[in-house]
Amino acid sequence: xxxxxxGGGLVPPGGSLRLSCECSGRSSFSGYVIxxxxxxxxxxxxxxxxxxxxxxxxxxxxxxxxxxRDRAKNxxxxxxxxxxxxxxxxYYCAAQPRLITSTLRRSEAYNSWGQGTLVTVSS
Numbered sequence: 001x002x003x004x005x006x007g008g009g010l011v012p013p014g015g016s017l018r019l020s021c022e023c024s025g026r027s028s029f030s031g032y033v034i035x036x037x038x039x040x041x042x043x044x045x046x047x048x049x050x051x052x053x054x055x056x057x058x059x060x061x062x063x064x065x066x067x068x069r070d071r072a073k074n075x076x077x078x079x080x081x082x083x084x085x086x087x088x089x090x091y092y093c094a095a096q097p098r099l100i101t102s103t104l105r106r107s108e109a110y111n112s113w114g115q116g117t118l119v120t121v122s123s
Contacts, residue, residue, distance in 0.1 A: 001112040008117030021076040021093030029053040038089035047105035090116040
């Protein structure tokens, strides 16, 4: 599985941004969970949101963020609203082949990672 994250950039506080994660390397991602994590300088990587590929079930750490998918394009989106300076981080998408609820928010449960895209929230 290969993941390509994009869409990061500079956005003012209160603004919005949509990140994309293009998934490839398989003919089907049925059963997969695709998640977004972020890592700010000097901090641990933390869970942001996830979506189950098959039924679109979603999981969030923050209701300002929503996650969706376009199955025809094999792409996952992270819509981020009401952004704050503390949201500044490198955002990564990650994949695991099946949902395990107890490990959904743990980065070590994911075996495929994209390269990350930088989001900077600043005036």
